[in-house]
Amino acid sequence: MTEHPPAKARRGRPRQAEVARLAGVSQTTVSLVLGGNKQGIVLHPDTRARVLEAAKELGYVPDPAARRLAAARNNLLGVFSFTATFPTAVEHSYYPFLVGVEQEAAVHGYDLVLFTGSSSGGAQAGTSGALERVRLADGCLFLGRHVPADELRRLVEHGYPAVHIGRRDELEGLAWVGADYVEASAEVVRRLAELGHRRVVLVREDDDAPASTDRERGVREALDAAGLDATDAVVRAADPATDITADWLRGRLTEGVTAFVAEETDTGAAWRALLAAVEDAGLDAPADLSLALLGSPPADLAERPEPTGFDIPRAELGAAAVRALTTLLATGETESPLVACAFRPGNTAGPAPAP
Amino acid sequence: MTEHPPAKARRGRPRQAEVARLAGVSQTTVSLVLGGNKQGIVLHPDTRARVLEAAKELGYVPDPAARRLAAARNNLLGVFSFTATFPTAVEHSYYPFLVGVEQEAAVHGYDLVLFTGSSSGGAQAGTSGALERVRLADGCLFLGRHVPADELRRLVEHGYPAVHIGRRDELEGLAWVGADYVEASAEVVRRLAELGHRRVVLVREDDDAPASTDRERGVREALDAAGLDATDAVVRAADPATDITADWLRGRLTEGVTAFVAEETDTGAAWRALLAAVEDAGLDAPADLSLALLGSPPADLAERPEPTGFDIPRAELGAAAVRALTTLLATGETESPLVACAFRPGNTAGPAPAP
């Protein structure tokens, strides 16, 4: 009993020392050869070859934790996501971003660590300090609304390389990549104005995430620019399903509102409520009124009708985030690019009905 | 220059030793208190309190890398996927499996490592020895057709804990979780038989993956069981787009075939070709003939018409795979469960037309 029973998980996991023994050299040499020889030390090609062969023979792979502990890097990028609900449908989750993240990570030679219990509301979610887990990776991507600001700030202040997917100005020094919701929302309203709509209402949920406020800003800016009345132009619905009713809709219509714009959220509640209200009121879009969605529709109502609005370039955002993170890792430069959203014509908006 | 410039990421992070000094105890005691005291060692409540206070005071958070290094395990589960094409659409990728994988991994306290350059066709894909990378994780999930058998065998022979998503009997000792394609395909054919179809043709691609052969087996078994003619019941189309034409279709119809079944693949080529041939021939399903798809349709033609067939329970498969892997990790027991597929009525199959 002189040896602790080794954890099953490690059985057969070769270390540098074993590679060294097999190659007949020291462990240091193995580290040198396998580490790319940053020190510029000259090694005998034969030695090098023997080490490489031994490593391949044994299937040696460096332990990421040890690598990291020794203040090196492990070619691992973290992904920590805070989506409100568990992704039963892939489209509602962060996977669309992951497509771009994964592709770009591959380009740069990084593998990905998905920190669970974040999106999935698993055991560790909400636990204070849960974010610290990401330190296992060289750097980390954060995404979703409601990423805990204080924990994130701690990481950033300690110099941990982090990039947030989604604009995040409040956190000094945090790099982020964002969709240009302001411009995209403004464009939607501009189109509506061009279609003759003079009064437009934005239905947003009761949520102060940047993604929401940006949309509102874009809407307001476009209204101003078009010289339209912005009075009561924004409605905050704590519970869209009960607040946005057929009656409410009729009320607004009699006030002269001809177009309704919903923000996109995790649940799509605002858009859903709007569609339901229109149907309940026996109205039709775009004949009787125009509708637009500031984002992509939830999967279950993606078609019939296809919402006028814009698409969030999720994969590009993911890729841009990885680029930002890798340059942060390599140069220490913090960049925060804004990615444009493409306008989606759709078929829920049309010319404003004659008064 | 007596000190190495510490990595930015680590600067200023309090360690257990500092907590210990502040609390006037040893580092061990700190570890004990903060580690939840698994050993059941009795500590003086005051000591405990002092340690906790000191930890909070300093904002101590354990270093995950060190923790994992000491524990001789990662709590990392790998995911290595071999899908034929890059997932431009999440639905075509391995993400639907990942939903279940992620959820179940969270339950068991594991994080996930996504090995890039596998699904994404990145730089390292196809490289010999690329699979060895997975050793970084405590265990790994493999998925997709065409996972290189020899490399996988090496890993398994070395005792590396691996679970393949998809049946894989050829590899002695490899654990896998599979969808019961045989039974699901048989059920589809049984339904067709019940609808009066006497001659059924399976269109499969030129591919000998288990997922393909299982479907064929199910089809043949059901044909036999129903006493139907299995002559020329299976067509292998190297290139469905050019092989499965309107002319071909008419030919088979005149031979008395009334139902066509396509296997599902990454590309959905067989099903796509079948739909196109029917349209080109000016025919209609299910009026003139019946169609069924052994799997889920590609996203771009998920509706209109919804294919009769079955759904692959991808999330459940992912979850089952994680369970298999964690028990393999914990007990060394290899299990290979088969998960049932749900029949999907759809609307492309109907009663066989009268002869």
Place this chain on the structure above:
DNA sequence: TTGTACGCGTTATCAG
């Protein structure tokens, strides 16, 4: 009940 000593796997320095 608390402290000592060592190991986990890797990197990095420095003397042969």
Place this chain on the structure above:
DNA sequence: CTGATAACGCGTACAA
């Protein structure tokens, strides 16, 4: 060119 040796931060037998 190579081989000891010391961190890195934490867990844990074993001793006090």
